[in-house]
Amino acid sequence: MGADEDSRWMRLAIEKAVERGRDPALSPIGAVIVRDGAAIAVERNHTEEQCDPTAHAEIAAIRAAGAAIGDMELRGATLYSTLQPCGMCTMAAIWSKVGRVVYGAGRDDVHRMYFEDRHIDTLSFIRDAWRDDIVFEGGLLRAECAALYYGPEDSVPAEEQGNI
Numbered sequence: 439m440g441a442d443e444d445s446r447w448m449r450l451a452i453e454k455a456v457e458r459g460r461d462p463a464l465s466p467i468g469a470v471i472v473r474d475g476a477a478i479a480v481e482r483n484h485t486e487e488q489c490d491p492t493a494h495a496e497i498a499a500i501r502a503a504g505a506a507i508g509d510m511e512l513r514g515a516t517l518y519s520t521l522q523p524c525g526m527c528t529m530a531a532i533w534s535k536v537g538r539v540v541y542g543a544g545r546d547d548v549h550r551m552y553f554e555d556r557h558i559d560t561l562s563f564i565r566d567a568w569r570d571d572i573v574f575e576g577g578l579l580r581a582e583c584a585a586l587y588y589g590p591e592d593s594v595p596a597e598e599q600g601n602i
Protein backbone atom coordinates (compact mmCIF):
# COMPACT_ATOMS: atom_id res chain seq x y z
CA MET A 439 0.00 0.00 0.00
CA GLY A 440 1.52 3.32 -1.04
CA ALA A 441 1.89 6.52 0.98
CA ASP A 442 -0.87 8.26 -1.01
CA GLU A 443 -3.24 5.44 -0.27
CA ASP A 444 -2.33 5.57 3.44
CA SER A 445 -2.92 9.33 3.54
CA ARG A 446 -6.28 8.92 1.87
CA TRP A 447 -7.47 6.51 4.55
CA MET A 448 -6.07 8.64 7.34
CA ARG A 449 -7.95 11.66 5.96
CA LEU A 450 -11.13 9.58 6.10
CA ALA A 451 -10.34 8.76 9.75
CA ILE A 452 -9.86 12.48 10.48
CA GLU A 453 -13.16 13.29 8.77
CA LYS A 454 -14.93 10.70 10.90
CA ALA A 455 -13.17 11.89 14.06
CA VAL A 456 -14.62 15.39 13.78
CA GLU A 457 -18.15 14.27 12.92
CA ARG A 458 -19.34 15.61 16.29
CA GLY A 459 -17.15 18.69 16.18
CA ARG A 460 -13.53 19.73 16.52
CA ASP A 461 -13.53 20.36 20.29
CA PRO A 462 -10.45 18.53 21.66
CA ALA A 463 -12.40 17.90 24.89
CA LEU A 464 -14.61 15.48 22.90
CA SER A 465 -11.60 13.22 22.21
CA PRO A 466 -12.25 13.29 18.46
CA ILE A 467 -10.50 10.05 17.52
CA GLY A 468 -11.27 8.30 14.24
CA ALA A 469 -10.38 4.82 13.03
CA VAL A 470 -10.70 3.12 9.64
CA ILE A 471 -10.08 -0.52 8.77
CA VAL A 472 -9.13 -1.27 5.19
CA ARG A 473 -8.84 -4.63 3.49
CA ASP A 474 -8.25 -5.34 -0.21
CA GLY A 475 -8.35 -1.63 -0.99
CA ALA A 476 -11.75 -1.00 0.58
CA ALA A 477 -12.83 0.47 3.92
CA ILE A 478 -14.71 -2.19 5.89
CA ALA A 479 -15.17 -0.01 8.98
CA VAL A 480 -15.15 3.74 9.62
CA GLU A 481 -15.69 4.60 13.28
CA ARG A 482 -14.99 7.21 15.93
CA ASN A 483 -14.83 7.46 19.69
CA HIS A 484 -18.28 6.93 21.31
CA THR A 485 -17.35 6.68 25.00
CA GLU A 486 -19.45 9.58 26.29
CA GLU A 487 -22.49 9.01 24.07
CA GLN A 488 -22.64 5.31 24.91
CA CYS A 489 -21.52 5.61 28.55
CA ASP A 490 -18.95 2.98 27.64
CA PRO A 491 -15.27 3.49 28.47
CA THR A 492 -14.35 0.74 26.01
CA ALA A 493 -16.06 2.44 23.05
CA HIS A 494 -12.80 3.77 21.63
CA ALA A 495 -12.67 4.37 17.87
CA GLU A 496 -10.37 1.40 17.26
CA ILE A 497 -12.53 -1.01 19.29
CA ALA A 498 -15.66 0.22 17.49
CA ALA A 499 -13.90 -0.25 14.14
CA ILE A 500 -12.70 -3.77 15.01
CA ARG A 501 -16.27 -4.73 16.01
CA ALA A 502 -17.78 -3.18 12.87
CA ALA A 503 -15.18 -4.77 10.58
CA GLY A 504 -15.78 -8.24 12.04
CA ALA A 505 -19.53 -7.83 11.57
CA ALA A 506 -19.02 -6.52 8.02
CA ILE A 507 -16.95 -9.48 6.85
CA GLY A 508 -18.50 -12.15 9.08
CA ASP A 509 -15.16 -13.15 10.57
CA MET A 510 -13.55 -12.27 13.90
CA GLU A 511 -10.09 -12.39 12.33
CA LEU A 512 -9.07 -9.37 10.29
CA ARG A 513 -5.96 -10.86 8.71
CA GLY A 514 -4.52 -8.79 5.88
CA ALA A 515 -6.33 -5.65 7.05
CA THR A 516 -4.84 -2.30 8.06
CA LEU A 517 -6.17 -0.31 11.00
CA TYR A 518 -5.73 3.47 10.72
CA SER A 519 -6.18 5.64 13.79
CA THR A 520 -5.79 9.39 14.18
CA LEU A 521 -4.06 8.89 17.54
CA GLN A 522 -1.64 6.25 18.82
CA PRO A 523 -3.80 3.40 20.13
CA CYS A 524 -4.00 3.08 23.91
CA GLY A 525 -3.08 -0.14 25.72
CA MET A 526 -6.58 -1.56 25.38
CA CYS A 527 -6.75 -0.86 21.66
CA THR A 528 -3.21 -2.07 21.03
CA MET A 529 -4.12 -5.39 22.64
CA ALA A 530 -7.40 -5.49 20.70
CA ALA A 531 -5.45 -4.93 17.48
CA ILE A 532 -3.22 -7.90 18.34
CA TRP A 533 -6.27 -10.08 19.07
CA SER A 534 -8.03 -8.91 15.90
CA LYS A 535 -5.14 -10.26 13.78
CA VAL A 536 -4.88 -7.11 11.67
CA GLY A 537 -1.60 -7.09 9.77
CA ARG A 538 -0.77 -3.43 10.19
CA VAL A 539 -1.64 -0.49 12.41
CA VAL A 540 -0.97 3.05 11.17
CA TYR A 541 -1.53 6.02 13.47
CA GLY A 542 -1.24 9.77 13.10
CA ALA A 543 -0.31 11.65 16.26
CA GLY A 544 1.89 9.82 18.79
CA ARG A 545 1.35 10.05 22.52
CA ASP A 546 4.15 12.61 22.88
CA ASP A 547 2.40 14.88 20.39
CA VAL A 548 -0.71 15.31 22.57
CA HIS A 549 -1.78 16.00 26.14
CA ARG A 550 -1.36 13.16 28.64
CA MET A 551 -5.14 13.15 29.27
CA TYR A 552 -5.61 10.95 26.22
CA PHE A 553 -3.68 8.04 27.73
CA GLU A 554 -4.41 5.80 30.66
CA ASP A 555 -0.93 5.16 32.00
CA ARG A 556 2.01 7.35 32.93
CA HIS A 557 4.75 5.80 30.86
CA ILE A 558 4.09 2.24 29.68
CA ASP A 559 5.29 1.97 26.12
CA THR A 560 2.38 0.18 24.50
CA LEU A 561 4.52 -0.39 21.42
CA SER A 562 6.27 -3.03 23.54
CA PHE A 563 2.98 -4.96 23.52
CA ILE A 564 3.59 -5.40 19.80
CA ARG A 565 7.27 -6.23 20.21
CA ASP A 566 6.40 -8.83 22.83
CA ALA A 567 3.40 -10.33 21.05
CA TRP A 568 3.62 -13.93 19.94
CA ARG A 569 2.67 -12.70 16.50
CA ASP A 570 5.63 -11.52 14.48
CA ASP A 571 3.59 -10.38 11.49
CA ILE A 572 1.99 -7.23 12.86
CA VAL A 573 3.47 -3.85 11.98
CA PHE A 574 2.93 -0.56 13.86
CA GLU A 575 3.75 2.70 12.10
CA GLY A 576 3.23 6.17 13.58
CA GLY A 577 3.40 9.73 12.35
CA LEU A 578 1.23 9.62 9.22
CA LEU A 579 -0.23 13.16 8.78
CA ARG A 580 1.13 13.79 12.28
CA ALA A 581 0.49 17.57 12.35
CA GLU A 582 -3.07 17.30 11.02
CA CYS A 583 -3.89 14.57 13.51
CA ALA A 584 -2.19 16.30 16.48
CA ALA A 585 -4.19 19.47 15.70
CA LEU A 586 -7.35 17.56 16.70
CA TYR A 587 -6.19 17.29 20.33
CA TYR A 588 -4.90 19.36 23.21
CA GLY A 589 -1.14 19.75 22.96
CA PRO A 590 1.32 18.35 25.54
CA GLU A 591 1.72 21.75 27.21
CA ASP A 592 -1.89 22.93 27.04
CA SER A 593 -3.52 23.66 30.35
CA VAL A 594 -6.62 21.47 30.53
CA PRO A 595 -9.17 21.80 33.36
CA ALA A 596 -9.15 18.70 35.58
CA GLU A 597 -12.85 18.02 34.92
CA GLU A 598 -12.06 17.67 31.23
CA GLN A 599 -9.34 15.11 31.80
CA GLY A 600 -10.78 11.66 31.29
CA ASN A 601 -7.88 9.81 32.90
CA ILE A 602 -7.83 11.34 36.39
Ligand SMILES: [Zn+2]
Pocket residue numbers: 494495496523524525526527528
Ligand atom coordinates in the same frame (compact mmCIF):
# COMPACT_ATOMS: atom_id res chain seq x y z
ZN1 LIG B 1 -8.07 2.97 22.93
